[in-house]
Amino acid sequence: MTGREQIAEAFRKARQQGRAALIPYVTAGVPDLRALPEILRALGEAGADLVEVGIPFSDPLADGPVLQRAATWALAQGVRLADIWQTLNGVVDGPVRVALTYVNTVLRRGPETFMGEAARAHLAGAIIPDLPWIEGLEVRRAAQAAGLAVIPLVAPTSTDQHLEAIAQGEGFVYAVSVTGVTGMREEVAAGVEELVRRVRERVDLPVAIGFGISTPEQARQVGKVADGVIVGSALMARIMEAPAEAAEQAFRFTRSLRQALEA
Amino acid sequence: MNAVHSVPDHQGRFGRFGGRYVPETLVAAVRELETAYEAARRDPSFRRQLARLLREYVGRPTPLWEASRLSQEVGFRVFLKREDLNHTGAHKINNTIGQVLLAQRMGKRRIIAETGAGQHGVATATAAALFGLKAEVYMGAEDVRRQALNVYRMRLLGATVHTVDSGTRTLKDATNEAIRDWVANVRDTFYVIGSVVGPHPYPMMVRDFQSVIGREARAQVLRQAGRLPSHVVAAIGGGSNGMGIFYPFRNDPVALIGVEAAGEGLDSGRHAASINRGSIGVLHGAMSYLLQDEDGQITPAHSISAGLDYPGVGPEHAYYHEIGRARYEAVTDQEALEAFYRLTQLEGILPALESAHAVAWVLREQEQLRREEALVVVNLSGRGDKDVDAVLAQEGKEATGR
Numbered sequence: 001m002t003g004r005e006q007i008a009e010a011f012r013k014a015r016q017q018g019r020a021a022l023i024p025y026v027t028a029g030v031p032d033l034r035a036l037p038e039i040l041r042a043l044g045e046a047g048a049d050l051v052e053v054g055i056p057f058s059d060p061l062a063d064g065p066v067l068q069r070a071a072t073w074a075l076a077q078g079v080r081l082a083d084i085w086q087t088l089n090g091v092v093d094g095p096v097r098v099a100l101t102y103v104n105t106v107l108r109r110g111p112e113t114f115m116g117e118a119a120r121a122h123l124a125g126a127i128i129p130d131l132p133w134i135e136g137l138e139v140r141r142a143a144q145a146a147g148l149a150v151i152p153l154v155a156p157t158s159t160d161q162h163l164e165a166i167a168q169g170e171g172f173v174y175a176v177s178v179t180g181v182t183g184m185r186e187e188v189a190a191g192v193e194e195l196v197r198r199v200r201e202r203v204d205l206p207v208a209i210g211f212g213i214s215t216p217e218q219a220r221q222v223g224k225v226a227d228g229v230i231v232g233s234a235l236m237a238r239i240m241e242a243p244a245e246a247a248e249q250a251f252r253f254t255r256s257l258r259q260a261l262e263a
Numbered sequence: 264m265n266a267v268h269s270v271p272d273h274q275g276r277f278g279r280f281g282g283r284y285v286p287e288t289l290v291a292a293v294r295e296l297e298t299a300y301e302a303a304r305r306d307p308s309f310r311r312q313l314a315r316l317l318r319e320y321v322g323r324p325t326p327l328w329e330a331s332r333l334s335q336e337v338g339f340r341v342f343l344k345r346e347d348l349n350h351t352g353a354h355k356i357n358n359t360i361g362q363v364l365l366a367q368r369m370g371k372r373r374i375i376a377e378t379g380a381g382q383h384g385v386a387t388a389t390a391a392a393l394f395g396l397k398a399e400v401y402m403g404a405e406d407v408r409r410q411a412l413n414v415y416r417m418r419l420l421g422a423t424v425h426t427v428d429s430g431t432r433t434l435k436d437a438t439n440e441a442i443r444d445w446v447a448n449v450r451d452t453f454y455v456i457g458s459v460v461g462p463h464p465y466p467m468m469v470r471d472f473q474s475v476i477g478r479e480a481r482a483q484v485l486r487q488a489g490r491l492p493s494h495v496v497a498a499i500g501g502g503s504n505g506m507g508i509f510y511p512f513r514n515d516p517v518a519l520i521g522v523e524a525a526g527e528g529l530d531s532g533r534h535a536a537s538i539n540r541g542s543i544g545v546l547h548g549a550m551s552y553l554l555q556d557e558d559g560q561i562t563p564a565h566s567i568s569a570g571l572d573y574p575g576v577g578p579e580h581a582y583y584h585e586i587g588r589a590r591y592e593a594v595t596d597q598e599a600l601e602a603f604y605r606l607t608q609l610e611g612i613l614p615a616l617e618s619a620h621a622v623a624w625v626l627r628e629q630e631q632l633r634r635e636e637a638l639v640v641v642n643l644s645g646r647g648d649k650d651v652d653a654v655l656a657q658e659g660k661e662a663t664g665r
Contacts, residue, residue, distance in 0.1 A: 061439045
């Protein structure tokens with residue numbers, strides 16, 4: 001199965017069960033890289049359908065304080081891209097995985113090399129928050145050749161023209177629910193339903209929502225309007241608070257999100 | 264000499280450099296800015312307003328001073344473009360007045376900016392005060408500590424200074440934080456970028472606002488020396504004073520020399536020479552040369568001059584380097600310091616440590632330049648009062664054997 005097909009299958013399975021897909025995010029290298037296989041397993045057992053694996057970057061300008069701290073944490077341990085690939089190579093089963101990476105990481109490696117390595121590390125796709133669609137042709141071609149999907153992003157400020165352009169996209173649509181960076185927020189932004197509606201009118205892909213979802217109750221609300229729910233900062237905050245029991249924290253919190261989506 | 268084609272193209276590309284690498288939330292905002300700027304620059308009333316402010320508020324035109332004692336010592340004519348005589352003491356205000364005027368025209372009431380040493384922050388706070396707008400300035404914690412006086416100046420001008428504690432706690436991190444603010448508040452906020460960096464249209468727009476330096480210098484040197492210079496020299500951090508003076512000379516038979524900060528030496532690992540020692544990548548919304556490791560992690564820059572202490576460079580400089588239109592050299596902290604003393608003693612002008620890098624290149628290359636019978640224009644981008652503490656501290660280090 002190509003990465004695109006794996007992603008489609010994960011959303012299909014969730015839909016058959018009458019719920020939104022659950023997509024937790026973890027930064028590779030927090031608390032350390034050795035813990036990553038165990039965390040991925042815990043996320044799978046807790047009911048994650050897909051997992052975003054964050055590649056730490058020195059200048060993560062789309063991230064709020066929690067994920068910045070996670071990236072700094074990972075880099076301070078000397079985590080290298082080659083080590084991340086090697087670790088992921090060894091984890092064959094578990095939920096479908098997509099990378100979250102900044103564009104400079106991809107360009108420095110060379111898009112073709114990066115995507116080839118990502119495919120061998122069993123990744124199904126890549127989310128690149130600072131690569132707008134219009135600049136992304138070369139990277140998308142490289143991904144396609146390797147069977148990966150480059151996940152299109154939309155925001156409340158997106159133009160109709162952009163939404164029409166990403167109709168050619170693959171995997172799923174990552175909808176940024178607020179104008180802002182990643183992080184936990186008290187309430188889910190009011191414009192979410194409207195954004196999902198605008199995307200669905202033009203794009204035939206599942207829509208997952210991220211940025212600012214931090215509690216099971218918020219996940220439940222978002223799960224009613226979208227095909228997928230992405231949770232990053234709230235999970236990483238728990239892992240960084242109790243690094244010695246990272247996998248257990250990941251399991252417990254993800255389990256509570258999954259139960260909220262089933263309710 | 265290679266001809267410079269009209270750049271950037273409609274995608275904001277200078278050859279392969281530049282572009283718009285921003286989160287989707289900002290894509291509409293950079294387009295809106297581009298449209299507003301294109302309209303403003305064609306609008307005679309905007310141009311009139313800007314010209315009046317530069318003349319009556321900033322104090323332009325700045326003089327082109329023939330540095331006669333320096334010229335005598337090196338054996339060829341050296342002219343200094345006196346950007347240090349602008350209001351607030353540096354070239355930065357040429358750009359902030361232009362951008363804040365544009366913000367006002369676009370109806371954006373909230374102004375944000377990043378700053379390293381604080382010069383751009385002060386210039387932004389000044390322009391915001393002039394127009395009665397609220398400015399918020401992001402500054403790395405390390406720089407807040409080193410530049411307490413500029414922090415206080417910004418507060419006096421009514422700006423809020425946000426201390427940035429992430430990453431290396433310097434300009435690069437302040438820029439990340441300003442971009443995050445812009446993403447979150449994009450509808451009512453105007454981001455005033457301080458150099459020829461960032462996503463399109465910033466490198467072009469900042470270049471255009473700073474080109475007043477080169478336009479004046481070109482006319483002045485023709486009038487005062489009766490000829491074009493052989494060399495135009497400027498220090499390069501992000502590169503706004505450099506692009507500002509280079510651009511009007513781009514189609515002339517004039518050597519354009521950009522001087523990067525070699526810090527403790529190009530091979531020391533402690534420098535800010537993005538073109539001389541960096542590689543191609545994307546930082547802060549544009550493709551250019553940057554200091555990075557094998558994984559594409561941005562590596563810290565170093566320079567005695569806070570204004571050059573940045574791990575990237577404007578995409579148009581990367582383009583000029585690639586097509587061979589400009590030459591990018593580098594001088595060390597030590598060479599810049601020596602130039603700082605020399606210019607002060609010979610001309611009674613305390614240059615900013617940034618500008619001292621440009622002077623240092625002229626001093627180092629004086630034999631070659633004398634043989635060529637050079638006529639050199641140096642962009643003296645700012646005054647050095649802000650650096651007196653840093654220079655004193657350096658003297659202290661030397662006196663105690665570091």
